[in-house]
Amino acid sequence: MSGTTLHILGIVGSLRAGSYNRALLRVAAQVLPPGVELDTFTLEDIPPYNADVQSHGDPEPVARLKQLLVEADAVLIAAPEYNYSIPGVLKNAIDWVSRPPKTCPLRKKPVGIIGASSGESGTMRGQLAMRQVFVFLDSYVMGQPELRVTRAGERFDEGGALVDEELRERLRVYMAALVDWARLVGRR
Numbered sequence: 001m002s003g004t005t006l007h008i009l010g011i012v013g014s015l016r017a018g019s020y021n022r023a024l025l026r027v028a029a030q031v032l033p034p035g036v037e038l039d040t041f042t043l044e045d046i047p048p049y050n051a052d053v054q055s056h057g058d059p060e061p062v063a064r065l066k067q068l069l070v071e072a073d074a075v076l077i078a079a080p081e082y083n084y085s086i087p088g089v090l091k092n093a094i095d096w097v098s099r100p101p102k103t104c105p106l107r108k109k110p111v112g113i114i115g116a117s118s119g120e121s122g123t124m125r126g127q128l129a130m131r132q133v134f135v136f137l138d139s140y141v142m143g144q145p146e147l148r149v150t151r152a153g154e155r156f157d158e159g160g161a162l163v164d165e166e167l168r169e170r171l172r173v174y175m176a177a178l179v180d181w182a183r184l185v186g187r188r
């Protein structure tokens with residue numbers, strides 16, 4: 001949080017270099033209202049959660065993620081759905097930052113959830129599974145609008161560029177709503 005600029009931290013729930021969800025966050029950063037910035041965090045350096053390791057202190061990538069979350073005015077998660085649920089790397093990262101619960105930086109943090117899948121579900125069930133996790137974390141997850149991208153392979157070209165202008169407009173509307181939500185519940 002700094003000055004009047006509203007900072008959103010994007011988190012990609014896929015490690016794949018050509019991830020559609022990573023591409024979705026790139027487009028989100030292009031359709032922001034004025035005075036808003038979006039940086040993206042990727043999860044490849046986050047180790048598997050281990051309470052024994054954490055008892056000696058957070059590993060550096062976890063500490064960095066926690067600090068970025070503290071500084072962010074809102075969080076935007078873009079994740080695929082794996083076997084109808086949350087990708088393991090994303091759940092693992094959330095588990096790290098959720099400990100200890102009293103200082104969890106996601107507590108009372110405005111959160112948006114979007115996702116792209118190659119099939120027809122558009123991550124519908126994965127998004128619901130994430131909402132369940134955020135109940136315990138006491139995060140302020142935006143209810144509506146939702147953004148689910150079906151058949152993602154048809155909406156991006158091989159270089160990861162968006163070829164679906166209607167999706168760009170949906171993202172613009174979504175980002176405007178998330179910013180309104182962050183200002184409302186984050187009181188900024």
Ligand SMILES: Cc1cc2nc3c(=O)[nH]c(=O)nc-3n(C[C@H](O)[C@H](O)[C@H](O)COP(=O)(O)O)c2cc1C
Pocket residue numbers: 014015016018019020021022079080081082083084085116117118119120121122123152
């Ligand atoms: C382990 C695994 C499980 C998957 N399960 C689902 C699923 O439940 N529903 C779905 O729509 N797509 C599923 N998919 C396909 C993903 O939607 C597709 O791989 C997508 O491109 C992943 O997102 P990414 O492009 O950001 O990596 C699965 C893919 C993998 C690798």
